[in-house]
Amino acid sequence: MNRFTVVLDLGGQWRLDDQSALHRAVLRAQAAPGGRLVVLQSGDADGRLRGPHQRRLLEQALAALAERLAAVGIPLLCPVGADLEQTLGVIARHGPLVAVERCGSNQLFDDWPYGREIFPRVFSDFRRGLAIEPEAALPAPDLGGLGDPDLLRHEAWPEGWLPGQHRDPRRSQEAGVDPRSAFPFRGDETSALARLEHYVHRSEGLRQYRDTRDAVLGTEGSSKFSPWLAIGALSVRRIWAEVRSYEARQGSDRGSEWMLQELLWREFFLWTERRDPERFASLGGTQGRAFSYDDDRERFARWTRADTGSPLIDAALTELKATGWLSNRVRQWVASDFVHRLRLPWLWGARWFAWQLIDSCPSSNIGNWSYLAGVGADPRSFGAGPRRFDLERQLQRYDPEGSYLRHWSSARGS
Ligand SMILES: Cc1cc2nc3c(=O)[nH]c(=O)nc-3n(C[C@H](O)[C@H](O)[C@H](O)COP(=O)(O)OP(=O)(O)OC[C@H]3O[C@@H](n4cnc5c(N)ncnc54)[C@H](O)[C@@H]3O)c2cc1C
Missing domain, CATH: 1.10.579.10 (DNA Cyclobutane Dipyrimidine Photolyase, subunit A, domain 3)
Incomplete structure (x- = not known):
């Protein structure tokens, strides 16, 4: 039978948790005759600079996600040397495409929390005026029945598109982490969610956060969520939801309030950048003021x-x-x-x-x-x-x- 295919493009995110596009894709695939899912990472569309440390995390996230999807017969494609249109053309050779769903970025609010033109210049105005709560984080859906083992064969795809093929043994994924590192964790989603559970619910981390966050050494002073947030292996709305659930259980405290505030700092910078990306990243900054320096x-x-x-x-x-x-x-x-x-x-x-x-x-x-x-x-x-x-x-x-x-x-x- 010619099976119908729904494509989910992860859009630079490396997780299945809190992905509304994944839920839409599952519904579309379940509604189509013999519907199946293909997951795609169309790459770093943002062209961001990533060095060896972040690339190691990315490779760990990729390997774990590919394995998890393969367990239910779903391929994770990382097309090299092909744009999205070409990639979809290759996928369509296996059967008609029903839909392509794309994951959004990792942020608390989907839309401008203030009008673009009146967006606050300073954080305190941003935080004080916020009248909305982020939407709830969605759990990962059940992907059972949406796989197709035929699509897990390397021969089904151009060379290098399925992770794990021709892996260079010198690649950083296997490289050791410095034992003195304050971030000794792996980059995959399961490690991220385990850290979240540990820091918010199992340890004293969140409760003491306000007093310990300035620690200069060690793993426990602050949450260490940022590396997973940066590669999209952890949803910022999931963190928010877990902090809220901590508060529902034992009341808000200095630690939980401060953590929510720090997540808002991240959000503030995201939207400030979006308002005027060129000015944001210029030497004169959003203030547009002269900056004197030595060209040394x-x-x-x-x-x-x-x-x-x-x-x-x-x-x-x-x-x-x-x-x-x-x-x-x-x-x-x-x-x-x-x-x-x-x-x-x-x-x-x-x-x-x-x-x-x-x-x-x-x-x-x-x-x-x-x-x-x-x-x-x-x-x-x-x-x-x-x-x-x-x-x-x-x-x-x-x-x-x-x-x-x-x-x-x-x-x-x-
Ligand atoms: C010069 C400089 C460069 C920085 N570059 C980055 C960067 O590239 N990526 C990055 O994620 N953070 C950056 N930060 C912000 C901050 O240092 C890190 O987010 C934080 O140290 C990460 O540790 P944590 O996850 O344990 O944070 P926690 O203290 O546990 O805070 C929880 C989360 O709140 C957010 N957060 C906390 N502080 C800030 C802040 N000052 N600005 C924005 N978000 C914040 C982060 O998402 C963080 O994961 C930079 C700060 C400075 C001073």
């Missing part, structure tokens, strides 16, 4: 080699390169030092972060760098200069024992 490429090159003359910053850059991770507090120190002491253009630093960070995400990265450079959303910088972190005082407050420096200075050259 040699100084920048030394910075990328963790050789800046500041033991603290060098330790941080060593951690970044070795693991792709830096706590939020340490990111702030590095960015502030880059702008004030080294007087380098913040966009260079942001680009290096985009390549190195395991949770690299354009809107959060640029949003935070421009904030610290005094050209973005920091209200204190309007009409004044950017704020400067006093690293001595920061260390006294956040790491009086000097543990961070010891931990990462000893790692130099390793």
Whole structure:
């Protein structure tokens, strides 16, 4: 029988949880005679810069998702060298296409939470004026009966389209993770959901979050959700829903309220970027103000080699390169030092972060760098200069024992 096919394009997301497009695709496939599902990852349509740490997570997410879908007879295609139209042409050779559904991006709100023209410039206005709650997160649907083992054969597809074919043994997926990393987790959806359950419901993580989030070392101070959010292996609405369910169980507290606020920061930067992407990522930032700097490429090159003359910053850059991770507090120190002491253009630093960070995400990265450079959303910088972190005082407050420096200075050259 010529079976009808419904295609789901994951659109850069690497999960089955909270995907309304997947639910639509399942309904369409169930309604079609002999309907079956083909899942497709049409690739990094956003053309984002991803370095080795984030690519390792992506490969882990891909391998796990392919395996999970294959268990119910559904292929996961990653077409190389073909655009969407060509890809659909190849899929249609196996039977008529009924529909193509595409997953959206990973955000709390599907539509502008404020009118585009009146979108707030600063976070406090954004948060205070929000009158809506994100929509509920959808559970992953049952995919039973929508597979076709014939489509799991490598011969059914052009070479390299099915994951696992001709895997290069040197690829980063198998590469070891630095044992000192504060993010020792795998990139797949199951690991993401396990971490969410652990942090929100099983440990004291969420309850203590407000007091521990500035920890500079270790896995437990903050949630570590960001790498999974960045590759779409964890839904931000799922996190929101779990925090709300924690609150329903034991009441809201400083930890849960602060976590929701941090998720809103992510959302604020996403929409700020969308409002005017060019201005957002320009040296003058959303404020459009002059930014003075030294055009010193040699100084920048030394910075990328963790050789800046500041033991603290060098330790941080060593951690970044070795693991792709830096706590939020340490990111702030590095960015502030880059702008004030080294007087380098913040966009260079942001680009290096985009390549190195395991949770690299354009809107959060640029949003935070421009904030610290005094050209973005920091209200204190309007009409004044950017704020400067006093690293001595920061260390006294956040790491009086000097543990961070010891931990990462000893790692130099390793
Ligand atoms: C210079 C600089 C660059 C940054 N680049 C990135 C980046 O590329 N990708 C990225 O996801 N975050 C970035 N951040 C924001 C922040 O540092 C990370 O989101 C956070 O450290 C991730 O750790 P966590 O998941 O444990 O966060 P938690 O403290 O547990 O917070 C929970 C979630 O809230 C969101 N969140 C928290 N803080 C921020 C923030 N300041 N801005 C936006 N969202 C936030 C994240 O989605 C995070 O996963 C950057 C911050 C700075 C100062």
